[in-house]
Amino acid sequence: MRVECIVDGKTLSLSLNSNKPLSLILADDIGIDTFSSCCSGNGCGNCIALVDGNAVLSCMVPAFEINGKTIITFESFKKTRNYQDIAKAYDAVKARPCPICYKSRTLLFESIIARGVTKEDEIMRELGTIECACMDALDEIRIIREAIEIRRRRRVRRS
Amino acid sequence: MYEGLRSPNIYTPKVMPELSPIILEHPNATFWAGGTDLMRKKDGYPSKLGEEEIIYLGEMEELRRFQRNDRMIEFGSMVTLDEFLSVARSVAPEVLTKNIESIGGRILTKRITIGGSLGANVIKSSIPGTLAILDASYEVRFIKRKRLHSKWYPISYMNGKGTIPTGLITHVRIPLYERNYQFFKSTGSFVRDKDGAVAVAFVANLEQNQVVDPHISFSYPEIGFITLREIDNAIQSLRFPSSPGETENTLKIVLEMIRQEGKISPLQQERTKGILKEIIGEVNVKILSTPTTGTK
Numbered sequence: 001m002r003v004e005c006i007v008d009g010k011t012l013s014l015s016l017n018s019n020k021p022l023s024l025i026l027a028d029d030i031g032i033d034t035f036s037s038c039c040s041g042n043g044c045g046n047c048i049a050l051v052d053g054n055a056v057l058s059c060m061v062p063a064f065e066i067n068g069k070t071i072i073t074f075e076s077f078k079k080t081r082n083y084q085d086i087a088k089a090y091d092a093v094k095a096r097p098c099p100i101c102y103k104s105r106t107l108l109f110e111s112i113i114a115r116g117v118t119k120e121d122e123i124m125r126e127l128g129t130i131e132c133a134c135m136d137a138l139d140e141i142r143i144i145r146e147a148i149e150i151r152r153r154r155r156v157r158r159s
Numbered sequence: 160m161y162e163g164l165r166s167p168n169i170y171t172p173k174v175m176p177e178l179s180p181i182i183l184e185h186p187n188a189t190f191w192a193g194g195t196d197l198m199r200k201k202d203g204y205p206s207k208l209g210e211e212e213i214i215y216l217g218e219m220e221e222l223r224r225f226q227r228n229d230r231m232i233e234f235g236s237m238v239t240l241d242e243f244l245s246v247a248r249s250v251a252p253e254v255l256t257k258n259i260e261s262i263g264g265r266i267l268t269k270r271i272t273i274g275g276s277l278g279a280n281v282i283k284s285s286i287p288g289t290l291a292i293l294d295a296s297y298e299v300r301f302i303k304r305k306r307l308h309s310k311w312y313p314i315s316y317m318n319g320k321g322t323i324p325t326g327l328i329t330h331v332r333i334p335l336y337e338r339n340y341q342f343f344k345s346t347g348s349f350v351r352d353k354d355g356a357v358a359v360a361f362v363a364n365l366e367q368n369q370v371v372d373p374h375i376s377f378s379y380p381e382i383g384f385i386t387l388r389e390i391d392n393a394i395q396s397l398r399f400p401s402s403p404g405e406t407e408n409t410l411k412i413v414l415e416m417i418r419q420e421g422k423i424s425p426l427q428q429e430r431t432k433g434i435l436k437e438i439i440g441e442v443n444v445k446i447l448s449t450p451t452t453g454t455k
């Protein structure tokens with residue numbers, strides 16, 4: 001099937017098998033080698049991409065669902081100011097994800113930060129998707145709150 | 160790498176009348192809800208099931224509706240677990256909301272649909288067991304003599320207690336009874352820890368020194384759920400506060416009944432026992448802390 005989508009800012013028209021997972025499309029058809037591991041839906045959580053701003057496990061999203069969507073992978077996200085906000089929050093809190101889950105966890109944080117979620121129980125409900133146990137939940141909450149604050153200050157300065 | 164693979168056609172019916180001709184034409188088509196179960200299939204992609212077409216249900220408005228009255232809540236099978244929590248948290252039985260929250264982060268609960276979790280084959284979910292003890296029922300639409308029929312079945316039929324026609328799960332209905340004690344606990348991940356994960360759901364009314372009308376379900380990723388009237392009776396026959404000896408005896412009986420129903424690993428047996436002990440302990444505490452009404 002033909003699928004039109006925007007991946008990391010590029011408008012693409014791809015001929016794909018309708019049920020091919022987004023994780024494989026990114027690697028095979030677009031050449032974005034972003035995921036450190038692939039468990040094909042067994043819950044490692046290391047395949048997160050943003051689809052229309054929402055964090056998804058890309059191994060669970062079939063080609064027919066990405067038609068008309070905007071997809072952001074860590075490879076383009078790391079060049080943005082929004083990423084800098086999170087990187088600064090990692091420094092401020094003195095905690096960061098390990099290299100295995102760094103990309104996915106950072107994108108997951110971004111999806112929460114972009115919606116401005118600050119309540120502890122709400123943040124906790126958003127987490128819990130990534131298997132890697134390298135981070136303490138309290139640190140994750142502090143990082144998200146810190147990054148929201150950094151972003152707010154940056155936007156105030158800009159305006 | 161996947162040359163020569165056939166790409167399944169995607170059908171996206173919007174209303175029921177559009178669905179029947181598609182099913183009639185493609186009786187082996189796969190119903191696609193959230194896709195979490197299908198994408199986990201080992202041969203899901205590249206698919207060996209080249210002839211299968213996909214019927215995507217995400218655009219059927221009727222399957223996304225939610226309604227309630229004083230006696231029940233009813234929702235379409237395409238309602239995601241996340242949507243369910245946001246619309247029904249205040250009215251749904253606590254045992255079910257706890258079960259949904261235990262499943263994982265919102266990335267998952269935004270994708271998993273109620274219908275999908277009932278129909279999951281690759282990894283069974285803990286949701287059907289919880290719905291079964293709540294006396295929930297579900298509607299199946301199926302083709303018979305070239306026409307689409309509809310019938311409601313108790314969810315408890317899903318563990319082999321009755322024969323159900325294969326078809327599309329369209330709605331789920333949960334009666335709203337008053338139960339003053341509800342418990343849910345799961346240990347281990349149903350996705351990552353198939354030989355170790357266990358979920359137990361329990362509802363009852365606590366009255367004086369006994370539990371009345373108890374219903375308990377045990378769920379395991381590869382087996383599905385186990386509910387037995389004999390297990391409920393064994394729990395009902397306990398007098399609370401229950402002594403360590405009585406508790407141990409009941410645990411033994413219940414575990415033996417579970418083992419007869421399905422093969423569970425030693426770790427699952429231990430975990431099941433631990434959760435059961437926790438329930439009995441909690442009931443003991445609740446019953447002991449309830450003020451007794453004495454006569455003068």
Ligand code: FES
Pocket residue numbers: 023037038039040041042043044045046047057058059060
């Ligand atoms: S690759 Fe592990 S969850 Fe997607």
